[in-house]
Amino acid sequence: MTALEQLIEALRRLPGVGQKSAQRMAYHLLQHDRPGADALAHALQQATHSVRHCERCYTFSESPLCPICQDSRRDARLLCVVETPADQAAMERTASYHGYYFVLQGRISPLDGVGTREIGVEPLLARAADGQVEEVILATSFTAEGEATAHVLAEALRVRGLRSTRLARGVPVGSELEYVDLGTIAHALVDRRAT
């Protein structure tokens, strides 16, 4: 394989990148943006070298404890469980949550051999039993696997006498009812709240 072919191969490993895009990226970098290629190579090495997981919440962190876990002004009574660091970042961008986080290693997916051990349920249970946490907010995805994960976690927390809640399901903000899928409307009806 030539260096160009190897580059295309390596780019194809990125999520959402097929043969055509990988080729376009490689040609672009070599023809028009060699400094960009150097910058990317450097950033990749830097990131794989220095980005580790927070010892407490398991999100990405360059220090043993991530900035959020280090922040003592957060509400220690709340612990929000998400599937990935990306989900945590989305929660943070809402600027409406001020507790701490626990980042799972994905979600339970029996078909892929991913169970409670793989996603880190034990560390979560230990973290939630620190005596300060009063409510565990389950913010896993609203997919079949995310729901199953939330269910398993809720059970495990209940057994240990810990209270858990789940993000509300409902009609997305800004949507016209006509275009919302029926399952979502049905859930929004069941979970309707007093005005």
Added chain:
Amino acid sequence: MTALEQLIEALRRLPGVGQKSAQRMAYHLLQHDRPGADALAHALQQATHSVRHCERCYTFSESPLCPICQDSRRDARLLCVVETPADQAAMERTASYHGYYFVLQGRISPLDGVGTREIGVEPLLARAADGQVEEVILATSFTAEGEATAHVLAEALRVRGLRSTRLARGVPVGSELEYVDLGTIAHALVDRRAT
């Protein structure tokens, strides 16, 4: 900026990659495919280091002359002009062309300050005047800029007494006439050929 943010920034420079995709790629590499990140960093360095331009046709090459220019069994009477190494690769995949190539540095685009000098028209004219080339096939894109480039090249070649041709415009293979755009049908009608 953290190492993670720097990685997202660097990924955003790839064509077709916005903030969201860059974030997804970075999270994926760090969470699920660190060997992939290392492989990509290595391939980028290898490629920027060893991939240069062929001295004769200006396509990507790891040797002074690319494999095609080194191949003496090719038809030296034909020279195909394309805009990019990617276009050349597409021509090669058709397996129906057996002459040599000349790869321009893009196409003329006055609005972006890209003129005949920038795309390398002089080296092309020198290459085409080697005494062996009998026909220069203009295979630039069938866009406004590609057509303009072909027009300029055809004129410059004509002045030097060199014959040039252009790829045929017409209905794409496999299309139903109903769904082909009108400009294409009009061109196919003008360029109709005897059966």
